[in-house]
Amino acid sequence: MNFSNKNALSLEEKRIISNIFTEKYYKVTFFNGVPYVSHLVLDLFNKTGILGLLKKTYISADEIIVKLNFVPKAKFALEWMLLFLNQHNFLKKIENNGVPQYYYESRCNIEPQKFFTKIVKLDEGIIPSCNLIEYVIRECPNFFKGLKSGFEIVFASNKMALWRDYFSNNNSGYRVYNSLGAFGVLKWFLQKNKIKLLELGGGMGSASSLLIDELKQKNMLCRIGEYIFSDISPLFLRLGNIAVMNHAPQDFQYTLKKIDFNTPLVEQDIKENDIDIVYGVNALHIAKNLIKTSKEIYKVIKPGGLLIISESVRTNPTDTLIQEIIFNLLDDYSNVELEPCLRTTPGFLPYEQWRKIFKTAGFKNIEIILNTDGLNFDNNSRIYPKLAAVIKGVKGVN
Numbered sequence: 001m002n003f004s005n006k007n008a009l010s011l012e013e014k015r016i017i018s019n020i021f022t023e024k025y026y027k028v029t030f031f032n033g034v035p036y037v038s039h040l041v042l043d044l045f046n047k048t049g050i051l052g053l054l055k056k057t058y059i060s061a062d063e064i065i066v067k068l069n070f071v072p073k074a075k076f077a078l079e080w081m082l083l084f085l086n087q088h089n090f091l092k093k094i095e096n097n098g099v100p101q102y103y104y105e106s107r108c109n110i111e112p113q114k115f116f117t118k119i120v121k122l123d124e125g126i127i128p129s130c131n132l133i134e135y136v137i138r139e140c141p142n143f144f145k146g147l148k149s150g151f152e153i154v155f156a157s158n159k160m161a162l163w164r165d166y167f168s169n170n171n172s173g174y175r176v177y178n179s180l181g182a183f184g185v186l187k188w189f190l191q192k193n194k195i196k197l198l199e200l201g202g203g204m205g206s207a208s209s210l211l212i213d214e215l216k217q218k219n220m221l222c223r224i225g226e227y228i229f230s231d232i233s234p235l236f237l238r239l240g241n242i243a244v245m246n247h248a249p250q251d252f253q254y255t256l257k258k259i260d261f262n263t264p265l266v267e268q269d270i271k272e273n274d275i276d277i278v279y280g281v282n283a284l285h286i287a288k289n290l291i292k293t294s295k296e297i298y299k300v301i302k303p304g305g306l307l308i309i310s311e312s313v314r315t316n317p318t319d320t321l322i323q324e325i326i327f328n329l330l331d332d333y334s335n336v337e338l339e340p341c342l343r344t345t346p347g348f349l350p351y352e353q354w355r356k357i358f359k360t361a362g363f364k365n366i367e368i369i370l371n372t373d374g375l376n377f378d379n380n381s382r383i384y385p386k387l388a389a390v391i392k393g394v395k396g397v398n
Contacts, residue, residue, distance in 0.1 A: 201283025205243025
């Protein structure tokens with residue numbers, strides 16, 4: 001069943017989405033991005049001895065870990081890489097007593113630079129995504145061998161510039177999620193003044209700054225009575241503060257607040273029935289217990305208020321997304337509580353599961369708008385992947 005709301009969108013709204021997710025975006029991130037990342041992984045496999053094992057016989061991730069003396073913690077990231085290559089026809093796969101095994105029979109040249117050149121020729125704005133992906137892949141041997149933790153690699157102090165550039169709205173590979181989120185806030189904006197908006201997991205503030213710019217452009221920023229920018233990281237709070245200050249007028253009322261959404265919000269000085277809009281971009285998928293977190297968010301929203309999130313999404317639970325190669329090294333990404341039918345895989349969720357989670361938390365009038373809902377450059381939309389969604393739920397009026 002398709003839970004998107006294509007028929008509910010006006011022609012102007014479809015035009016806006018198609019201007020966010022352009023044909024060039026798909027050419028860069030999917031049609032060239034997939035072979036680019038695939039060749040980077042093949043190059044990694046070649047340098048670490050994994051490819052040599054895959055050329056000999058069908059082999060599982062566990063068997064590779066034993067033969068190459070990798071640490072057990074390497075399994076999640078390694079299994080993802082094997083599945084990613086299989087899904088994009090670089091590896092063959094069989095099931096042996098329920099255990100997936102993979103085999104490489106191709107003799108193609110491994111040429112990540114060739115695809116990088118194609119990508120940059122199409123859009124230089126994607127370079128920050130490429131830089132971060134290449135850095136993480138270069139560090140994977142240290143991760144596989146247990147020489148560095150995922151946190152040490154991903155959040156190395158001397159690599160924060162990579163993150164700043166990655167989350168920047170100048171990065172065309174990431175800006176789309178901020179733009180889709182802002183589109184959702186403007187589409188579903190409450191018909192009232194002095195709205196209290198809480199942003200969860202604000203990170204480096206790129207979603208906030210883009211939303212503020214969009215509200216200013218529509219002469220709607222004056223209707224925000226208070227903007228609460230939150231994150232669990234003090235560093236991100238400082239960076240988010242700078243982002244907001246650079247985009248908001250001096251009289252804009254906003255608050256910085258350290259919030260861990262794995263802890264009930266009412267225990268962190270957020271009152272019940274107090275927030276008009278809770279907003280988040282690529283944040284809630286790392287909640288330890290997503291159902292519990294969603295219910296706690298529901299508590300602090302006013303009756304008639306909204307939860308609006310913009311998220312990278314899968315169509316099917318086993319789909320692999322390019323950007324996961326960065327986050328697979330982090331415990332917070334993979335170590336989450338699963339729920340049958342509601343949340344069946346770690347990390348990014350299938351968009352249909354988001355609808356079920358919103359409903360389980362108590363939200364009504366749930367709407368999901370996908371990146372493909374605005375396609376106007378090809379009649380056959382099936383060839384364009386569903387990669388992003390903006391989702392809205394309303395707290396019922398008692």
